[in-house]
Amino acid sequence: MRVCVIGLGRMGRGIAVNLSRKGHEVLGFDIDPNAASKLSGSNVIVTSDMLKCPEGADYVIIAVPTGKESISVINSIAGVVKGTILDTTTMSLSELKDTLRVVGERGLRYLSVRLEKGPREAERGELILYVGGDEELFKESSSILSQIGTPVYVGNHEQATALKLISNVILTANAVILAEVxxxxxxxxxxxxxxxxxxxxxxxxxxxLRARLPWMLKGNYSESFSLRLARDVIDKALEYAQSMGIQLPITTLIDELLRIAEAAGYGSKDFSEIAEMLKVNERKL
Incomplete structure (x- = not known):
């Protein structure tokens, strides 16, 4: 099977390596010119031309940071891609609506595939996938999805997107409490x-508790989910809740705390580095 992965950051890179190890022909593209060096030793073929990546691909996996970038990618490759697009980008409801409009106008085969877990699980093929979209297309794509991780069909695109945002709110709140204690x-x-x-x-x-509390207690953090990305997802969740007339006061407080930590320079590796900010504040008392 031929697979194109657009976006070779922490998650996209892991997915590409995993699928190449399983015998698929995997091409990758990233705007970062250093992306190829990060994949040295793998069988992933990195191209500098984004339009070359999806040519002849059975599946195109989009793994970019935001919905705006996803829309830009889809617009760019729409005339080339013939296979199914698996969009793993975490996006807001407004970004999703814009994405689906483009998908509809271009007549593309598209599934929302929201990811759970981190880069290590991506490389091992152990992610959890919240999948939304046409159920028949999901069944048709179950083979490749099952090689990326464990797919769960949750309903339409909005439901998959919202579930991912809800999950991130819960895990972020949990990690912030752990940082405090x-x-x-x-x-x-x-x-x-x-x-x-x-x-x-x-x-x-x-x-x-099992993954991030050891990092906090030992002050040794792995590259996983940066504070900037965590805050961006929380912002999207708040925006989504507000669109339904729902207030999330605790999530709002967590968002403010993340902003303070980010402004102080924490969280380049993982958002749980907020514990380091709390250590500093503890010493000041």
Whole structure:
């Protein structure tokens, strides 16, 4: 199978490597001229011409940061792409509407594929996929989707997009609470691994506790989901809720805290670096 991946950042790069390892012919494109060097040692073929990537591709996977960029990509490749577009971009409702308008006008085969988990899972083919769009097209695409991760058909494009935003609100709120209590845990002087093991056995267990609390306690963060991207998704969630006349006061407070941390220079690797800002504030007290 021939696959084109447009956007070779942390997630797109992982998906491309995973699919190439499974024997697919994978072409990739990114506006970053250094993208090819980050894929050295893999079988992914990186092209400098975005229009060459989707030629003859059975599937085109879009993995760009925002909906605006996704719309730009779709407009650019619409005359070339013949296969199905799997758009993994996290976007707002307004961006989704603009995207679907372009898709409809161009008569493209398109699925919304919103991703859960991080770059390591992308490279292992262990992502969770919230898929929205035509159900028959989803069934037709189940083989490639199942090689990227575990696909869950959730309904229409809006439902898949909203579910991804809701998921990000929950995980971000969880991680922010963990960052706050990490200051208390450090005062206890306990072994970080023992703390995580103990807490994960009780009612406070969560994916964020197991993945991000160790980073916070040890001050050693992996490249995963930058604070800038986390804040952007929270902003999209707030915009979506407001469009329905719903207020999210706690999410709004978290958004403000993320903005403060970003302005202070934290979160280039992962948004959980907000714990480092809290450490600084703790020392000032």
């Amino acid at each position: 990490s200051t208390v845990i450090r005062k206890l002087g306990m072994d970080p691994d023992t703390v995580v093991k103990a807490l994960s056995m009780g009612g406070s267990d969560s994916a964020q």
